[in-house]
Amino acid sequence: MLVTLNDVLKHTKSRGFAVPAFNIFGFEDAKAVVEAAEELNAPVILATNKVAIANTPIDILGKMLTQLANQVNVPVVLHLDHGKDYETAAQAIKAGYSSVMYDGSQLSFEDNIKTTKEIVRMAHAFSIPVEAEIGSVGYTDPNMKMKAALTDPLEAREFAIHTGVDALAVAVGTLHRMEEQTAHIRFDLIEEIEGQIDLPLVLHGSTGVPDEDLIRIAKTNFGKVNIGTALRMDFGNTLRKTIQDNPEQFDRVELFKDPLKQIKQTAKEKITLLNAHKYHAIL
Numbered sequence: 001m002l003v004t005l006n007d008v009l010k011h012t013k014s015r016g017f018a019v020p021a022f023n024i025f026g027f028e029d030a031k032a033v034v035e036a037a038e039e040l041n042a043p044v045i046l047a048t049n050k051v052a053i054a055n056t057p058i059d060i061l062g063k064m065l066t067q068l069a070n071q072v073n074v075p076v077v078l079h080l081d082h083g084k085d086y087e088t089a090a091q092a093i094k095a096g097y098s099s100v101m102y103d104g105s106q107l108s109f110e111d112n113i114k115t116t117k118e119i120v121r122m123a124h125a126f127s128i129p130v131e132a133e134i135g136s137v138g139y140t141d142p143n144m145k146m147k148a149a150l151t152d153p154l155e156a157r158e159f160a161i162h163t164g165v166d167a168l169a170v171a172v173g174t175l176h177r178m179e180e181q182t183a184h185i186r187f188d189l190i191e192e193i194e195g196q197i198d199l200p201l202v203l204h205g206s207t208g209v210p211d212e213d214l215i216r217i218a219k220t221n222f223g224k225v226n227i228g229t230a231l232r233m234d235f236g237n238t239l240r241k242t243i244q245d246n247p248e249q250f251d252r253v254e255l256f257k258d259p260l261k262q263i264k265q266t267a268k269e270k271i272t273l274l275n276a277h278k279y280h281a282i283l
Contacts, residue, residue: 004128005077005224009223018218018276019279021202032267037076037267042074044271047226083101083102100130100131102116130166136171150173172203182210194220208229218273
């Protein structure tokens with residue numbers, strides 16, 4: 001069933017679990033993720049980033065993914081990831097998304113507050129929650145030319161007060177598109193941030209987080225944990241092997257079977273590490 005981000009995050013703060021947000025790029029991988037959540041009776045967030053909405057128009061994704069969400073009994077959030085501006089957030093809401101993120105992390109502190117506040121006002125008029133980012137989670141590829149900066153706890157407090165966001169993405173040691181679990185999480189910084197704001201926190205770049213730290217993260221105020229690269233690697237690497245092992249096969253449906261099985265398995269592993277499979281028992 002389609003629910004909002006607030007519906008699944010309102011119980012996460014210090015309750016021993018977090019909800020994974022998986023970046024998906026179409027129907028097939030979205031279905032695999034939802035099946036994983038169904039089998040574990042866990043909530044899940046389907047996130048579409050700027051690459052996904054550039055490949056498939058946001059209004060089509062909205063119709064397709066909201067229908068998928070409403071066909072199952074577990075809570076499913078449809079989330080715009082790293083929305084670039086007011087117009088994109090508005091398009092997502094019109095398309096049926098139940099959560100939007102505005103990413104103004106590359107702007108000045110003042111400009112980030114200004115635009116985030118405008119989007120919050122618009123989204124809240126439709127009862128849609130908003131995630132924003134303070135500090136900046138960078139990228140492993142320097143060619144992206146995206147600044148990276150750890151979150152200042154006092155800035156996080158001021159940002160939360162002035163914008164009225166529902167969830168706050170913070171930078172505490174991860175990078176986007178990490179291919180190995182080598183991130184050094186600043187748990188001391190997390191504690192400082194938790195002392196300043198009373199909002200569900202969001203961790204981006206979580207493919208790079210070691211399993212033992214994901215378990216620890218689930219016990220903090222992090223309510224949403226973004227995972228994208230792990231699934232993309234699953235799909236690409238498994239598809240490559242499938243093609244090599246079956247050089248005569250050309251049927252897309254057949255070629256996708258093993259990659260999607262691997263995506264589903266990884267999704268189940270991450271759900272379990274974050275304790276989201278105990279969501280209903282914890283409530």
